[in-house]
Amino acid sequence: MSNHLLLSIAGLTKVFGGLVAVNQISFDIQAGEVVGLLGPNGSGKTTLMNLISGALRPTQGSVTLEGRRLTGLPPHRIAATGVARTFQLVRVLPSLSALENVMVGAVFGPDQVSPGAARTVARSLLERVGLGGREHLHPAEMTYIDQKRIELARALAADPRILLLDEWLAGLNPTELQTGIELIRSLQAEGRTVLMVEHVMDAIRSLCDRCVVMSAGSKLAEGTPAEVLANPDVIRAYLGDDHA
Amino acid sequence: MNTREILIMAASGLLLAGLACLPLADEGFWLTLGISLAGYVAMSTAWALFSGPTSYVSLATAAFFGTGAYVVVNLGETAPWPAVLVVAAVCGALLALLAGMATLRLSGVHFVIFTFGLAELIRQLVTWYQTNIGGAVGQYVFVDISSAQIYWQLLALCGLVFLAGWAINRSRLGLALRVIGDDETVAAHSGINTARVKLLLFCISGAFIAVVGAVLAPRWTYIEPSIAFNSMISFQVVIMALLGGSRRLWGPLVGVIPFTVLYELISGHFPNHTHLLLGTAFLLIVYFLPQGVAGRIEQLRLRRTHRETHAARSPATLGETAR
Numbered sequence: 169m170s171n172h173l174l175l176s177i178a179g180l181t182k183v184f185g186g187l188v189a190v191n192q193i194s195f196d197i198q199a200g201e202v203v204g205l206l207g208p209n210g211s212g213k214t215t216l217m218n219l220i221s222g223a224l225r226p227t228q229g230s231v232t233l234e235g236r237r238l239t240g241l242p243p244h245r246i247a248a249t250g251v252a253r254t255f256q257l258v259r260v261l262p263s264l265s266a267l268e269n270v271m272v273g274a275v276f277g278p279d280q281v282s283p284g285a286a287r288t289v290a291r292s293l294l295e296r297v298g299l300g301g302r303e304h305l306h307p308a309e310m311t312y313i314d315q316k317r318i319e320l321a322r323a324l325a326a327d328p329r330i331l332l333l334d335e336w337l338a339g340l341n342p343t344e345l346q347t348g349i350e351l352i353r354s355l356q357a358e359g360r361t362v363l364m365v366e367h368v369m370d371a372i373r374s375l376c377d378r379c380v381v382m383s384a385g386s387k388l389a390e391g392t393p394a395e396v397l398a399n400p401d402v403i404r405a406y407l408g409d410d411h412a
Numbered sequence: 413m414n415t416r417e418i419l420i421m422a423a424s425g426l427l428l429a430g431l432a433c434l435p436l437a438d439e440g441f442w443l444t445l446g447i448s449l450a451g452y453v454a455m456s457t458a459w460a461l462f463s464g465p466t467s468y469v470s471l472a473t474a475a476f477f478g479t480g481a482y483v484v485v486n487l488g489e490t491a492p493w494p495a496v497l498v499v500a501a502v503c504g505a506l507l508a509l510l511a512g513m514a515t516l517r518l519s520g521v522h523f524v525i526f527t528f529g530l531a532e533l534i535r536q537l538v539t540w541y542q543t544n545i546g547g548a549v550g551q552y553v554f555v556d557i558s559s560a561q562i563y564w565q566l567l568a569l570c571g572l573v574f575l576a577g578w579a580i581n582r583s584r585l586g587l588a589l590r591v592i593g594d595d596e597t598v599a600a601h602s603g604i605n606t607a608r609v610k611l612l613l614f615c616i617s618g619a620f621i622a623v624v625g626a627v628l629a630p631r632w633t634y635i636e637p638s639i640a641f642n643s644m645i646s647f648q649v650v651i652m653a654l655l656g657g658s659r660r661l662w663g664p665l666v667g668v669i670p671f672t673v674l675y676e677l678i679s680g681h682f683p684n685h686t687h688l689l690l691g692t693a694f695l696l697i698v699y700f701l702p703q704g705v706a707g708r709i710e711q712l713r714l715r716r717t718h719r720e721t722h723a724a725r726s727p728a729t730l731g732e733t734a735r
Contacts, residue, residue, distance in 0.1 A: 221601055247603035261594040263659075272591050275584055276603035283584065326603065 172199040173234075174361050175220075175330055180229035182215055189215045191385040192229070197330065202352070202362045204372045204393065207382035208406055213365040214256055216382070217334050220363075221253045222246040233329065250278045250329030254319045254336050256365075260307040267303035270294055270321040277326030286325070293321040297351060313344050320351070331355070333364040337371050349374060369397070381405070428571055435560035443559055447631070449672050450566035451624050455645075456653040456664035457573045458620035461580065462613040463650075464658035465589035471646040472511060472527035475534050476504045476618045478641035480625025482538065485635055488555045497623055504622025505615040507534075512614040516607060528646065535641035542637070550636035557630045565627045573620050577661040580613075589613060648675075651690075655697045657704025666705045 175197040182190040190212045197203050205213050218224040220231050222243035230239045238246050252273065261269050270290035274281040281289060294303055297317040307315050316336060323331055337348045349371050355362060356375065366372055372379060372393050379396045381389040383405040389396045396402050434446050455473060463470050480500040487496050515526045542549045580586045588609045591599040599606050625640065632639060648671075656667025674693065679686045701708055 223597065223601070242605075243597075243600040244603050244605045247601055253601055255597075259595055259598050261591055261598060263590060263594050268587070268590075272587065272598075272602050275587060276591075276599075278603070283587065322602070 173197075174199040174201075175363070176230075176232045177216075177220070178230050178232070180216065180219055180231065181227045182212075182219055182224060183227045188385050190219060190226075193380075193382070193385075193387050194229075195380050195387065195390060197361060197363060199329075199361055200356075200359045201377045202356050202364065202375050204376035204379040205363060205365045205382065206367075206372065206379055206396070206402075207388070210384075211382040211405075212385040213382055214334055217253065217332050217363075217365060220246075221251055221332060244276075247276070247326065248278050250326070251332065252277070252323035252326040252328035252330075253332035254316070254323050254334055256334040256338075258312065258315045258319055260315045260318050260322075262307055265304050265306055266294060266299060266310070266318050267291065269307065269318050270325050273322040273325030274327075277328070279327060289325055290321070293324050294318075296324075296354075297321045298347065313340055313348075316340075324355075328360075330361045330363060333362060333366075335365050335367065337366060337368045345371070373397075424571070424574065428567055432564060432567055435563055439559065443563060445672070445676065447559065447563050447566060447628075449668060450563060450570055451628055452649065452652055452668045452672055453665055454566060454569045454573050454624050455621050455649050456656070456668050457570070457577065457661070458617045458624075459649050460653045460658040460661075460664045461573070461577050461620075462610075462617040463653070464660075464663070465586075465593040466610060466613070467593050468516070468610070469524050469650060470527045470614075470617075471524055471643070471650065472508075472530050472618070473621055473646040473649045474641050474643050475511075475527075475531035476507060476621035477625035477628075477645050478531070478534065478538070478637070479503050479507055480622035480627075481629040481632075481635055481640040483622070484555065484626050484629035485551050485553055488553055488629065493555070493557070497626055500622045500626035501619040504625075505619040507622075508615040508618030509611065511618075512611045516610045516614065528643070531641055531643055531646060535637045538637045538641070550634055552634055553630055553632065555630040559631070562627055562631060566624070569620070569623060569627065574661065576616065576620075580616075581661060585609065585612070651694050651697070654704055655701065657701075657706025657708070657710075659703070660706040660710070663704055663706035 173196055177196070178194045180190055180193045181188065193216060205216065207213050215224065219226045220238070222238070222241055222245070225240055230237060232238065233249055233251065236249060238249065238251070261272065264272070267287065267290050270293055271283065271286040274286035274289045275283055291303060294300060297320055299314060299317050299321070302310070302314075307318060310318070320333075320336060333352075336352075337345060340348055345368065352362065352364070352371075352375055364376070376393050378391065379389075379393050380387060381396050381399070381402050388405055389399045389402050391399075431446070435443055455477070459470065459473055462468065480503070483500040483503055484496060487499060491499070511527070511530050515523055518526060539549060542551070580589070588599065588604045591602065591604060592606050592609060596606055629635060629640075652667040652671045653664040654667065655671055656665060657663030675690070678689045682689060703711065
């Protein structure tokens with residue numbers, strides 16, 4: 169793995185009224201790393217993702233991508249720097265076919281690919297996520313996992329510098345989960361940088377180079393999956409004092 | 413361009429040329445109906461350019477229309493006619509730009525109310541100006557243009573609106589609009605500058621509607637704010653576009669023709685109950701054809717191809733669902 173600092177999060181804080189949803193979070197992501205973002209429900213993981221992608225503006229702190237400050241930029245400008253994401257509750261475009269859904273990522277992504285070329289990109293990505301031959305179906309005619317595949321392909325079509333996956337593996341059955349893990353592993357193999365919010369422990373153990381654990385908005389631990397999962401603080405946050 | 417598109421273009425050109433012959437046959441009722449139809453086709457289609465894909469229901473049509481008409485009131489007798497039309501288009505676009513910057517952040521019903529208020533506000537402003545500074549509320553327009561010329565201009569404008577819509581649909585802008593209409597969050601996160609795209613389309617739409625107002629202004633001879641900024645125009649355009657279906661370029665066209673004819677019939681036969689019957693018609697349309705005529709046709713077509721493909725590969729599909 170090349171040691172090249174890609175994304176840097178420093179002192180990131182988000183306050184909603186009296187609630188501190190994200191509290192002084194700092195960590196770095198090197199290029200080519202797959203980093204897991206863990207934590208119990210409500211610990212602020214999705215809020216952190218939203219702060220990085222620009223869906224929310226941070227109250228304090230900064231996000232930097234290769235030295236470029238992203239903090240405070242609107243989402244479309246952040247997308248243009250090479251940040252692509254999927255959403256916790258899958259968001260596909262219902263009036264567009266699967267192919268068009270994926271084209272969107274390439275056409276409006278950092279490279280502003282022409283529609284003709286985007287079609288080719290989209291076709292090969294649909295093939296890759298396992299939707300080959302179903303390009304012309306609309307999302308409504310597809311299962312949940314297939315919609316998730318479309319969403320991943322759309323994010324990949326932007327050829328992002330960093331991919332944010334918000335519980336992309338949630339809600340899959342065991343077979344689908346294996347396929348999903350393989351898919352992310354293949355992204356890792358081609359050198360993509362991924363930040364993934366995930367609850368599925370098998371996936372975290374087998375995919376993540378490093379994990380950041382959040383609890384009640386703050387960073388609780390950081391390290392390899394084995395390290396953080398053995399950390400008493402982490403166990404306490406998930407399971408309570410009795411198990412620590 | 414593929415062969416199908418070339419054929420459609422050629423057919424549309426021929427159709428326009430054919431329609432352009434109408435004034436040669438009749439200068440009375442049919443020409444009046446033709447002007448009415450062409451004006452509403454241009455306006456509804458222009459309205460749907462913006463409101464169709466984004467689902468932002470704009471009631472600002474009367475504001476753009478009236479602005480165009482008042483450009484004629486002020487410049488019609490002094491400036492050459494083509495320049496008047498260009499000024500009308502520019503004024504319409506500028507108004508859309510200003511209104512859009514203030515409102516496109518609003519969504520849903522807030523946008524509807526604001527655009528409705530905009531038309532009323534401008535009407536009040538013009539009335540105030542005319543009574544306090546201009547001297548009289550109404551003004552005469554003496555521009556030497558025949559009904560046939562008005563009709564031809566409107567037909568040409570319809571052609572332009574369709575051409576613009578076709579070009580937009582093929583472009584990145586068209587795709588961006590569809591994404592925005594589906595999900596603005598996804599649009600923004602995919603790299604689309606949603607505010608700019610919406611603003612641009614609102615300006616294009618406003619410019620076309622203002623030109624319709626300018627072209628139709630000489631029909632009245634006497635113009636006052638309550639005629640030029642009549643909110644009925646806004647409502648009728650929305651009703652027609654929804655009846656036809658605003659998600660397809662040809663959708664509004666399918667709505668304008670039956671509605672205009674219906675309107676003629678109702679206002680001719682039941683002059684005292686026109687609004688009541690129109691309201692009822694609107695309710696029925698929204699209830700029975702929520703996607704409009706175009707949407708209904710599309711639905712039926714989709715269902716048919718579906719049935720065919722499913723019949724063709726049902727064993728494979730079954731296997732897939734079982735998984």
